[in-house]
Amino acid sequence: MKNIILLFGAILFSTLFYKQDIGLNMSLFSIVTIIILSIFNTKTFKSKSTIALTTTYLITAIAIFFYNSSLSIIANCFAFFTLVGHVSQRNSSIYINWLNGLFTFVAGFFLRALLKSESNKESKNKTQIDYIHLIKIIGIPLAVIIVFILLYKNGNPVFNDMISKIDFSFINLQWLLLTVLGYFLFYNISKPIQVNPATELDLNTSNTLEKNNKFSINTLKKENQLGLILITLLNILIIVFLITDITYLTTSNDIIAANLSNQVHNGINALIVSIVIAIIIILYFFRGNLNFYKQNNKLKIATYCWIILNTILVVNIVIKDSQYIYYYGFTYKRIGVLVYLLLALIGLFTTALKVFKIKNLWFLFRVNSLTAYALLIISCSVNWDNLITNYNLYHAKSNDFEYLISLSNNNTFLLKAYSQKNQLSTKNQFLVDKKHNDFVEKLNSNTWQEMQFDNFNIEQYK
Amino acid sequence: MRYSKSILKSIFLSGIIFWLVIFSEDFNADMLFWVFLSIIPISLCCSFTIFTTIAPWFILNSGMKPREVYVKYFAYYAILCFALCFYGVWKSNFSIYAISFFASAFITTMQTWNWLVIDNPKDSKS
Numbered sequence: 015m016k017n018i019i020l021l022f023g024a025i026l027f028s029t030l031f032y033k034q035d036i037g038l039n040m041s042l043f044s045i046v047t048i049i050i051l052s053i054f055n056t057k058t059f060k061s062k063s064t065i066a067l068t069t070t071y072l073i074t075a076i077a078i079f080f081y082n083s084s085l086s087i088i089a090n091c092f093a094f095f096t097l098v099g100h101v102s103q104r105n106s107s108i109y110i111n112w113l114n115g116l117f118t119f120v121a122g123f124f125l126r127a128l129l130k131s132e133s134n135k136e137s138k139n140k141t142q143i144d145y146i147h148l149i150k151i152i153g154i155p156l157a158v159i160i161v162f163i164l165l166y167k168n169g170n171p172v173f174n175d176m177i178s179k180i181d182f183s184f185i186n187l188q189w190l191l192l193t194v195l196g197y198f199l200f201y202n203i204s205k206p207i208q209v210n211p212a213t214e215l216d217l218n219t220s221n222t223l224e225k226n227n228k229f230s231i232n233t234l235k236k237e238n239q240l241g242l243i244l245i246t247l248l249n250i251l252i253i254v255f256l257i258t259d260i261t262y263l264t265t266s267n268d269i270i271a272a273n274l275s276n277q278v279h280n281g282i283n284a285l286i287v288s289i290v291i292a293i294i295i296i297l298y299f300f301r302g303n304l305n306f307y308k309q310n311n312k313l314k315i316a317t318y319c320w321i322i323l324n325t326i327l328v329v330n331i332v333i334k335d336s337q338y339i340y341y342y343g344f345t346y347k348r349i350g351v352l353v354y355l356l357l358a359l360i361g362l363f364t365t366a367l368k369v370f371k372i373k374n375l376w377f378l379f380r381v382n383s384l385t386a387y388a389l390l391i392i393s394c395s396v397n398w399d400n401l402i403t404n405y406n407l408y409h410a411k412s413n414d415f416e417y418l419i420s421l422s423n424n425n426t427f428l429l430k431a432y433s434q435k436n437q438l439s440t441k442n443q444f445l446v447d448k449k450h451n452d453f454v455e456k457l458n459s460n461t462w463q464e465m466q467f468d469n470f471n472i473e474q475y476k
Numbered sequence: 477m478r479y480s481k482s483i484l485k486s487i488f489l490s491g492i493i494f495w496l497v498i499f500s501e502d503f504n505a506d507m508l509f510w511v512f513l514s515i516i517p518i519s520l521c522c523s524f525t526i527f528t529t530i531a532p533w534f535i536l537n538s539g540m541k542p543r544e545v546y547v548k549y550f551a552y553y554a555i556l557c558f559a560l561c562f563y564g565v566w567k568s569n570f571s572i573y574a575i576s577f578f579a580s581a582f583i584t585t586m587q588t589w590n591w592l593v594i595d596n597p598k599d600s601k602s
Binding site (some may be wrong): 113116117120121124125127128129132186187190191209210211212396 | 495497499500501543546547548550551552554555558586587588589593594
């Protein structure tokens, strides 16, 4: 029975993807994947965490149908690996889920073939597949159905018409090879496997730091002193930097694009280095027994101060980037800066949490990778091109129209509507019309597998 | 002995996959000459790949049972091999020749790992 499900999935796979672009097919593939995973792993799908990850996978599948953007496709792949990896081992960290998911997807068949051959070697009584029965359950119903179709065809002209429209000419060797690939893929994920040394190590590693009994108070005292001096000096340095930067921002009246751009980019570079170094230094000092040293209060306070000052530095860059966006509009780079700043803020917060709750490095990896995954899923559900275009056209002080045209087709209808209400230069009007016509043509030529949400909107914008 | 046996099997397997994918796109009888001629480069490629990328894992870990070597390293090898093959296909803009080459390379290397463990007398005793 389970083989028939896999076979059905494989046929569906080649029907969805054979000589097709990405569109509705990817969303349907995600649904088929969830169905197959849940049929073969019923128990796992009763847990809340699996349901949550399935939901994130569905969100990315819906995002592909709505936006068809590269980000939604990447997020969908990540969500797929996460879900498959999670089904293989529910208690492992998210990055181990990715590893297990990828391994299952790539080579599950080969590992299972090896295990199967080993178990056959041991038992030496192979379970024979009843091929005659298999032929019977497929062949007899198929033959009977064909006979009845031929009979009904002659009895009803509408039915006859419907049957004659069925076209199997698409089946060829390439289509069959794709079906085999589909079967291989669904067979792989039907029973997810684990990368064993890594998964076991992850399961045996807790988030809490353990006290090591081999240490000397004298060494800890010296390390505490060094840490305190270093972090206090860094605190003073960052305070001076922040005061001069805020003074410059509040006193300069005219904002020149080049200056602001320079400031934001330099600020970001400085911030990247400063936050990475900050986290490395904190992790170095709080890597072991210094966490349990009774006189580490001052060092901890200095560390929290430094984290707070780094947070202020992040906020400072956010203000600069927002000003830049207000004057010159959104671009992917500027949004990327905001995303990076958000990740930096989360990183600083989790580092403070690590120091406060005496956690280890793995805790940071686990929490931060989970946060990054959540952010990826959330960001794929936003129509960024539409948002950028809408903001730049209607809210920004100035905009780069050619940049908006270079974005994906997700802003085409918005640009067209704008061009109908506003006077554009001849060149821009031509570019908007060209983009619109090309997109409409593409939508009209889409097969049902390639369909996207805009296919249903097309009449509205004609 | 087990290496030469595995290499022979891998030459056969990769040849079949390579030409099957190409024939799915275009087939004419004149190509049969090239099928026979291709055995030489396919043999060289298979032998070279197996001796440089798979055999060293077993030779360098000769103290371990082949199955243990498989469990420890196969996953990373498979992921890396898939990544490289997918990159090759993607860089070639999904050309049928690149797909046939990389698909046969990927499937053959994966199966060779299995053969090297299954055909091993050390493991069958355990």
